Structure formats: structure tokens, C-alpha cells
Amino acid sequence: MKPFLSVVLFGAAVVALxxxxxxxxxxxxEYHRYEELRKALVSVWLQCPTITRIYTIGESFEGRELxxxxxxDNPGTHEPGEPEFKYxxxxxxxxxxxxxxxxxxxxxxxxxxQQGNETIIDLIHNTRIHLMPSMNPDGFxxxxxxxxxxxxxxxxxxxxxxxxxxxxxxxxDRIIYINEREGGANNHLLQxxxxxxxxxxxxxxxxxxxxxxxMDIPFVLSANLxxxxxxxxxxYDETRTGSTHExxxxxxDVMFKSLARAYSMYNPVMSDPQRPPCRKNDDDSSFKxxxxxxxxxxxxxxxxxxFNYLSSNCFEITLELSCDKFPNEDTLKNYWDQNRNSLVNYxxxxxxxxxxxxxxxxxxxxxxxxxxxxxxxxxxxxxxxxDYWRLLAPGNYKVxxxxxxxxxxxxxxxxxxxxxxxxxxxxxxxxxxxxEEREELMDWWKMMxxxxxx
Amino acid sequence: MASKHVGVFVLFQLLVLNVVSQTSAFPTPTAxxxxxxxxxxxxxxxxxxxxxxxxxxxxxxxxxxxxSKRSAASKDAGSEQDDFTMLKSLADGQKSKETTEVPxxxxxxxxxxxxxxxxxxxxxxxxxxxxxxxxxxxxxxxxQVDGTPxxxxxxxxxxxxxIYEEDDRGVFDRIVSKLLKLGLITDNQADTLxxxxxxxxxxxxxxxxxxxxxxxxxxxxxxxxGEQDDQGSDTDAWEPPRRRYNEDEDEEEEDxxxxxxxxxxxxxxxxxxNTWDKGTEEGNEVSPEDxxxxxxxxxxxxxxxxxxxxxxxxxxxxxxxxxxxxxxxFVKMMVKYGTITPEEGxxxxxxLDAMIAxxxxxxxxxxxxxxxxxxPNGKNLDEDDNTKAEAAKMQKEYENLKDSxxxxxxxxxxxxxGKSETYLEAIRKNIEWLKKHNKDEGKDDYDLSxxxxxxDQQVDSYIEKGIIAKDEGDTIKRIYSSL
Numbered sequence: 001m002k003p004f005l006s007v008v009l010f011g012a013a014v015v016a017l018x019x020x021x022x023x024x025x026x027x028x029x030e031y032h033r034y035e036e037l038r039k040a041l042v043s044v045w046l047q048c049p050t051i052t053r054i055y056t057i058g059e060s061f062e063g064r065e066l067x068x069x070x071x072x073d074n075p076g077t078h079e080p081g082e083p084e085f086k087y088x089x090x091x092x093x094x095x096x097x098x099x100x101x102x103x104x105x106x107x108x109x110x111x112x113x114q115q116g117n118e119t120i121i122d123l124i125h126n127t128r129i130h131l132m133p134s135m136n137p138d139g140f141x142x143x144x145x146x147x148x149x150x151x152x153x154x155x156x157x158x159x160x161x162x163x164x165x166x167x168x169x170x171x172x173d174r175i176i177y178i179n180e181r182e183g184g185a186n187n188h189l190l191q192x193x194x195x196x197x198x199x200x201x202x203x204x205x206x207x208x209x210x211x212x213x214x215m216d217i218p219f220v221l222s223a224n225l226x227x228x229x230x231x232x233x234x235x236y237d238e239t240r241t242g243s244t245h246e247x248x249x250x251x252x253d254v255m256f257k258s259l260a261r262a263y264s265m266y267n268p269v270m271s272d273p274q275r276p277p278c279r280k281n282d283d284d285s286s287f288k289x290x291x292x293x294x295x296x297x298x299x300x301x302x303x304x305x306x307f308n309y310l311s312s313n314c315f316e317i318t319l320e321l322s323c324d325k326f327p328n329e330d331t332l333k334n335y336w337d338q339n340r341n342s343l344v345n346y347x348x349x350x351x352x353x354x355x356x357x358x359x360x361x362x363x364x365x366x367x368x369x370x371x372x373x374x375x376x377x378x379x380x381x382x383x384x385x386x387d388y389w390r391l392l393a394p395g396n397y398k399v400x401x402x403x404x405x406x407x408x409x410x411x412x413x414x415x416x417x418x419x420x421x422x423x424x425x426x427x428x429x430x431x432x433x434x435x436e437e438r439e440e441l442m443d444w445w446k447m448m449x450x451x452x453x454x
Numbered sequence: 455m456a457s458k459h460v461g462v463f464v465l466f467q468l469l470v471l472n473v474v475s476q477t478s479a480f481p482t483p484t485a486x487x488x489x490x491x492x493x494x495x496x497x498x499x500x501x502x503x504x505x506x507x508x509x510x511x512x513x514x515x516x517x518x519x520x521x522s523k524r525s526a527a528s529k530d531a532g533s534e535q536d537d538f539t540m541l542k543s544l545a546d547g548q549k550s551k552e553t554t555e556v557p558x559x560x561x562x563x564x565x566x567x568x569x570x571x572x573x574x575x576x577x578x579x580x581x582x583x584x585x586x587x588x589x590x591x592x593x594x595x596x597x598q599v600d601g602t603p604x605x606x607x608x609x610x611x612x613x614x615x616x617i618y619e620e621d622d623r624g625v626f627d628r629i630v631s632k633l634l635k636l637g638l639i640t641d642n643q644a645d646t647l648x649x650x651x652x653x654x655x656x657x658x659x660x661x662x663x664x665x666x667x668x669x670x671x672x673x674x675x676x677x678x679x680g681e682q683d684d685q686g687s688d689t690d691a692w693e694p695p696r697r698r699y700n701e702d703e704d705e706e707e708e709d710x711x712x713x714x715x716x717x718x719x720x721x722x723x724x725x726x727x728n729t730w731d732k733g734t735e736e737g738n739e740v741s742p743e744d745x746x747x748x749x750x751x752x753x754x755x756x757x758x759x760x761x762x763x764x765x766x767x768x769x770x771x772x773x774x775x776x777x778x779x780x781x782x783x784f785v786k787m788m789v790k791y792g793t794i795t796p797e798e799g800x801x802x803x804x805x806l807d808a809m810i811a812x813x814x815x816x817x818x819x820x821x822x823x824x825x826x827x828x829x830p831n832g833k834n835l836d837e838d839d840n841t842k843a844e845a846a847k848m849q850k851e852y853e854n855l856k857d858s859x860x861x862x863x864x865x866x867x868x869x870x871x872g873k874s875e876t877y878l879e880a881i882r883k884n885i886e887w888l889k890k891h892n893k894d895e896g897k898d899d900y901d902l903s904x905x906x907x908x909x910d911q912q913v914d915s916y917i918e919k920g921i922i923a924k925d926e927g928d929t930i931k932r933i934y935s936s937l
Contacts, residue, residue: 038921038922039876039877042877042916042921042922042926043876043877043879043880044880045880046877046880046881046884046930047880047881047883047884047887048884048887049884049908049909049912054916054921055919055921056919056920056921065919065920065921067921114883114887
């Protein structure tokens with residue numbers, strides 16, 4: 001019995017030390033299992049309750065909550081005109097660095113906000129940031145439970161049902177390629193989205209939850225965190241011809257390159273032109289300045305990145321952050337240092353291009369109006385408050401707003417690198433125009449009759 | 455018995471390793487990277503002394519050669535002789551013969567000031583060897599074997615050695631004020647020199663501490679700590695001279711001054727923390743009797759020890775005391791080196807004590823009997839920050855509650871105290887920020903009751919959604935209600 005006392009003491013001391021002793025700059029760089037992840041997010045919320053909110057978009061196959069920490073000056077509400085941003089990590093359960101980085105990011109943003117960091121304060125006041133550290137908590141538990149330092153390349157990658165979540169999304173690339181050839185919609189390709197999702201038996205619960213999430217919130221910009229290599233990857237992921245490697249440009253290729261670069265340039269490892277490939281025989285010929293087109297690297301059908309672009313207004317890129325999928329815990333601080341600036345700078349990219357409101361002549365918002373840009377065959381739509389955000393690289397554009405029953409309005413805009421240019425539209429409905437014309441006609445008739453004394 | 459102790463010490467080693475690996479900034483003798491970056495930072499910012507010298511040399515070299523020839527001819531030979539002696543005394547030491555080029559340049563650097571003839575005369579006056587105890591009077595030779603003066607590094611080393619041997623930082627003040635008065639160094643260089651000497655001194659101290667035997671380790675550690683304490687307060691004393699040199703301070707140096715001050719503030723901490731720190735530091739760590747005084751701040755641990763009264767438990771008792779004191783020392787070191795703030799250190803140790811209570815209760819299945827505490831102890835606790843006492847009280851309350859509602863697995867049980875401590879920390883940070891934020895914006899004090907209601911509401915909704923567990927939610931609510 002007595003020997004236990006010393007053990008007790010050590011146990012207590014170790015636990016206290018682990019939880020009590022804060023490490024560099026108030027962030028503790030260690031892996032978080034599910035409970036610890038939950039606790040970490042709750043702690044951030046407790047520390048910054050006025051700018052954060054935790055919610056869950058659903059449960060994993062084994063019943064773990066898919067937790068999201070939202071950060072904004074008015075958490076829980078979409079403020080008209082405020083763009084929505086998301087980071088999702090760990091959809092492959094054994095790709096662990098992204099998961100940890102998002103936890104550190106949450107802590108960092110909260111700390112910096114309270115310490116008066118103006119950049120962060122502005123960002124949080126003007127953006128609604130959603131952080132989902134793990135889309136596949138079941139997979140992570142499996143990966144993390146492996147004994148020893150070296151983790152298998154595949155154990156924990158898929159969800160608890162054995163589904164690779166990044167091949168599980170409806171393949172909209174195929175449809176867009178057909179439409180490119182034969183004509184058809186250039187966005188929002190998932191018809192009857194809700195029905196299609198709920199009745200699709202092939203979709204994993206995690207995938208379903210994310211699709212619902214994308215439908216509910218008008219995300220503008222997003223990134224998907226992975227591991228196993230170091231590069232910023234942009235659409236399209238699936239090749240047009242079906243070959244294994246082929247540059248597959250999207251209509252927004254220019255903007256996507258700019259977005260990907262905006263991430264890679266602050267990551268010294270990612271943007272290092274002399275960086276050797278992660279493994280000797282890796283083909284990184286498609287990597288330039290730390291970015292790559294998805295199809296040029298290798299074809300991925302059914303991925304979440306392209307699904308975002310083709311089913312909603314959200315632009316998403318894929319970030320590969322570490323050669324090692326599940327590296328040693330004591331490397332986590334390095335990964336944080338390498339990625340911290342990139343992570344923040346990428347969020348700021350949401351404030352680019354043109355944005356504004358589409359309203360009718362009475363000032364009522366018109367939701368689901370179409371915003372199209374001449375020369376870019378990819379339209380976006382307005383959200384519930386009539387607000388829209390169209391990411392564009394610097395240049396001169398003609399932007400058109402249209403809606404059924406309304407007359408289209410076209411405006412010319414000169415777009416700088418940033419911030420976003422405000423362009424509002426007032427649309428006249430067809431009825432109103434008919435009325436106007438009728439009134440004009442009546443007036444003319446009246447005038448005529450008075451003059452001619454009918 | 456022996457194997458038990460072996461086991462205990464093995465665990466101790468694990469703990470040490472755990473601590474060392476957890477806190478990467480822990481200043482081991484092998485100097486962690488954090489220490490290196492600190493030192494490197496100073497070095498890269500302060501190294502300019504060498505570079506300044508080199509720079510000044512290259513700029514003035516041309517002038518030098520011309521002027522020195524002229525000055526050699528025109529000036530009073532006597533005063534020049536004194537000057538050179540002065541220079542030699544400055545730039546000296548017993549280092550090995552380095553390249554004579556740099557030393558010669560160093561010499562050159564000081565020469566141009568002599569071009570002002572009035573200055574040189576003043577030099578001669580100040581240079582009355584009978585007036586003050588300048589270094590050149592010391593029996594210790596200040597020349598190199600071959601008579602060449604030495605590099606700036608050597609100077610720094612020499613001064614540091616002198617201070618260390620004489621244990622008198624007045625040495626530095628004397629030297630620097632002399633140099634400044636003579637116009638041989640600028641204010642910036644004086645500050646630079648200060649930092650370099652401090653650095654060198656630190657090195658000396660740690661080097662000497664390492665070189666001593668284990669038996670002397672304790673007393674040496676005391677000395678080291680004493681000296682490091684002196685070092686800490688040294689920087690305070692060095693502040694007045696620095697203020698005197700204030701005229702041409704760079705922004706750089708002001709920042710460093712602030713860093714120094716901040717570090718001091720951190721080291722000294724709040725008043726209650728300070729008294730606590732000082733109190734335990736002054737305690738002699740060798741004899742168990744005095745050691746127990748250290749541990750009086752840990753009521754649960756104290757009780758535990760008291761319960762080990764019998765003879766066969768003495769060894770166990772000793773072990774526990776050693777372990778506990780080591781832990782306290784670790785925490786003190788971490789606070790000293792700024793790895794954690796004093797508040798964190800205190801809360802960690804309070805937490806530890808509370809956890810001991812819980813663990814003993816769980817493992818031994820009995821509560822420890824409350825011995826009568828001497829009055830002053832109780833008073834001391836009260837004098838401490840009230841929120842800390844509250845936190846400890848709350849901790850105990852929470853543990854009591856936890857015991858009665860034993861629903862979770864054992865693993866989460868041991869995690870609970872850690873979790874609630876993190877939550878407590880987070881809530882505290884929020885309250886602090888609210889207070890500061892409202893003060894900054896000129897608003898009235900934040901409405902605590904409104905915040906409490908809001909948080910209660912949120913907590914309930916989170917419990918419902920499965921985001922936080924019921925007991926966690928209760929803890930959070932209780933923490934808020936106790937504010």
C-alpha cells in the first residue's frame with residue numbers, strides 16, 4: 001500500500017505538470033486525442049467566449065462529434081456582407097499535422113485577439129472563420145493508437161467503415177466536363193442536393209455532414225489540410241481525359257494559382273525551390289513555387305475540393321503540409337512555425353475580388369441571384385441577404401447580376417489585389433419595367449389626346 | 455525495500471525526463487535552443503561592438519596612420535605614454551596571442567580622440583596613478599606575454615573574471631565610467647559592453663558550478679543561485695549607470711532595457727509570489743527539518759507525511775520529501791527562467807497538492823487526518839491572492855463532488871483535475887481580458903452577472919449537443935458562480 005504513495009505522487013505531479021506548465025507562448029505543442037481536442041476547443045471558447053462558438057455538424061460513424069470552432073465578432077450569426085471561411089483537417093485520419101495546426105490556430109487567434117493584435121482583430125471582426133480540426137476522428141484514433149513512433153502509411157486513413165472520405169464525394173468533375181463540351185450549367189451541379197445526399201447510401205456519415213454544412217453556410221473560401229507531401233494543390237483534381245497526369249485547369253485557374261501561392265509563399269518549406277521531394281522516387285515535376293494543379297500531380301475523383309467548387313460558391317484548395325503523415329510530437333512546434341503565417345494570410349485572401357449586395361428597386365435583397373463575370377465560365381450566386389463575394393485576381397472585369405424575372409445589370413469594375421471592391425446591384429423586375437412602359441404609353445396617349453383634342 | 459527505492463528513483467528519472475522534454479525551454483546545463491536563441495539574439499545585436507570597432511577602424515584607419523604620425527611628433531611624449539599605458543590596461547588580459555592585427559586596430563580606434571589636444575591633456579590629469587585604483591595598478595599583469603593588447607572579447611572576459619573574483623560589480627562601473635569619461639567608448643558601446651560582461655559572467659558562474667564535485671553541488675547551487683539572484687538584482691543596480699548614459703540610447707537598447715526590466719519583474723513576480731519564493735529559497739534544502747518548512751504550503755502533502763509516522767516509513771517519508779522538494783525546485787527554476795509565470799507556478803503547485811489529496815483518498819481509501827496547523831500558515835494563505843485560495847478551495851470541492859459521482863473511467867478521473875485547471879485558466883484569462891478591455895474603452899466594469907447568465911446558457915446548450923460533458927459543465931458553472 002505504501003509504495004503506491006510515491007506512484008500516486010508521481011502520477012499527480014506528471015499530470016499536473018503536463019496540463020499546468022504552459023509551453024512556448026501559451027500554446028502546448030502535443031497531439032490531441034478526441035477528448036483532449038474537445039477540451040482544447042472548450043478552453044479556447046472559455047477564454048474567448050465573446051468571439052467564439054463551438055458547434056457540431058454531425059457525428060462520425062463511431063459517434064464522435066464533428067466539432068467546429070467558429071470565430072467571429074458575432075459568433076453564431078451570418079452578418080450580411082461578412083464572408084464565411086473554413087479550414088477542414090484530418091479527413092484522412094492518419095494525416096495528423098493539420099488537425100493539430102488548427103487547434104494551435106484557434107488558440108493563437110484567441111490569444112492574439114486578447115493581446116490586441118490589430119491584424120487578427122480586424123480579421124475576426126470582418127470574417128466568420130470556421131475551424132474543423134478533424135473530419136475523421138475515428139480514423140485518427142485508430143492511427144494514434146498504433147504503438148511505437150513510426151505510423152503506418154495507411155492505418156487510420158479511411159473512416160471507421162473503411163471509406164476514403166476524399167474519394168467519397170459525388171463526382172461533379174465528370175458532369176462539368178460533359179457540360180463544357182455539350183453545354184449546361186457551369187456551377188451548382190448537384191441537382192436536388194438535399195435529396196441526392198440523403199438518399200445516397202454510398203455516402204459516409206462524415207461526408208454527408210460536410211455536404212449539409214456546405215449547403216447551409218455560404219462559404220466563400222476554404223482549405224483542406226492533408227499530409228504526406230508538401231504543396232498547395234488547386235482544382236481540378238480529376239483529369240479531363242481520364243489520364244493519370246494532366247493539367248486540368250478550372251475557369252478560375254488564375255485565381256486559384258494566386259490563392260495557392262498566397263499560402264505557399266509564407267511557408268518556407270513549401271516554397272523552397274531547392275526542396276528535395278519527400279521520397280526519392282516521388283514525381284514532383286508539377287510543383288512550381290510550392291503549388292500544383294491537382295490533375296497535373298495525379299488524378300483524384302470524388303474529392304472534397306472540387307465538390308466545393310462545383311456544388312457551391314466556395315473555392316477550396318488542398319494543402320499538403322508534411323512529408324511525414326503522422327510525425328513525431330516534438331516536430332509539431334516546427335510545423336506550427338512553418339505554417340502559422342500561411343494559415344493567417346490564407347484567411348485574409350477571402351477579402352479579395354468584388355463583393356456586394358443584389359437588391360430590387362425597393363431595396364429588398366434578392367437571394368440566389370446569379371453573378372457572372374465575363375470571360376470566366378463559372379457563376380456564383382447571392383446568399384439569403386442578397387450578399388455575394390466573387391474572388392477575382394487583379395484586372396478589369398465586367399460583372400453581371402441577373403435573376404429570374406429581373407433585368408440583368410452589367411457593371412465594369414477595376415479590381416486591385418485587395419481589398420475587395422464593393423459593387424452593389426439594383427435589379428428592376430420585368431413586371432416593373434412593363435408597368436413603366438405602360439405608364440409611359442398612357443402618358444403619351446394622354447398628351448396626344450389633349451393636343452389633338454380627342 | 456531496495457528494489458522499491460530503485461523503482462521510485464526510476465520513476466523519478468522518468469519524471470525528470472518528462473519535465474525536461476515537456477518544457478523545451480528548460481535551461482539544462484547543455485543549454486536548450488531557447489537559451490541559445492536568447493543568447494544569440496543578444497549576440498547578434500550586441501556583437502556590433504566588434505563590428506563597430508572594425509568599422510570604426512576601417513573608417514579611421516586612413517586618418518589614423520596620418521594622424522598618429524603627426525600626433526606622435528607634436529604631442530607631449532609623456533601624456534602619450536600614459537595614454538598608451540591606459541590603452542594597454544584596457545585592452546589586456548592573459549589570453550593567448552591572438553592576431554595582433556585586431557588589437558592594433560583597437561588601439562588605433564582610441565587614438566583619434568587624442569587629435570583633440572585639450573582632450574589629451576585631460577587624459578593626462580585623469581591619469582594620475584595615485585588618485586584611484588585603476589586596473590593598471592593591480593599586481594595581476596594586464597599585459598599579454600608579448601605585450602600586445604587584446605581583443606574586445608578578452609576585455610570582456612577580463613572584466614567578467616574580475617567581477618567574479620572580487621564579487622563586486624562595482625568593478626564594471628568603475629571601468630566603464632572611466633572609459634566614458636575618457637571618451638574612449640561611446641554610450642552605445644558602454645551598454646554593449648555591459649551586456650557582454652553580464653553574459654560572460656553568467657558563463658563563468660555556470661562553468662564553475664559544473665566543475666565542482668557533487669557534495670559541493672548543493673552548496674554551490676546555493677552560491678550559483680545566490681549569484682544568479684545577485685545577477686538578477688545586479689541588472690537593477692546596473693540600471694542607474696545605464697540611465698546616466700541615457701543620452702544617445704538607441705531604440706534597440708531601450709528595448710533591451712525593457713527586456714531586462716521585464717525579466718526582473720517576472721523573476722520577482724507579485725508580492726505574495728515573491729514572499730513565497732523568497733521564503734522557500736531561504737530555506738536550507740539539505741536538512742529535512744527546514745525542508746518541511748518549505749512544504750508547509752502543501753497541507754495535503756504535509757498530512758500525508760504526518761501519516762507516515764512509523765519507523766519503517768521513515769525512508770519512504772524521506773523519499774517523498776526529496777521528490778516533493780525537487781518538484782518545487784523545478785517549478786522555481788522554470789519561473790526563474792521565465793518558462794512559466796509565477797502565477798502558473800503557484801497554481802501548478804496548488805493543483806499538485808489538491809491532486810495529492812484526491813489520489814491518496816482514492817488509492818488509500820481514506821481521508822488524511824487534519825493535523826493542527828500553526829496559525830501563521832493559515833494567515834499566510836489568506837494573505838495570498840484571494841482568487842488563488844478560492845481556486846484551491848474550488849478544486850477541493852470539485853474533487854469531493856467527483857468522488858461521489860464516480861461515473862467515468864479511471865483514466866478520465868486522473869484527467870479531470872488537469873482539465874478543470876485548464877478551464878479555470880481559460881476563464882481567468884477571459885475575465886482579465888474583459889476587465890482590461892472595458893477599462894481601455896472607458897466602459898464601466900463588465901456586467902459579471904450578465905456574463906454568468908450567458909455562460910450558463912451556453913454551457914447548457916453545449917451539454918445538450920454533446921460538446922461538453924455534464925460534469926465539465928457543472929465545473930464551469932461553479933467556477934463562474936464563485937467569481
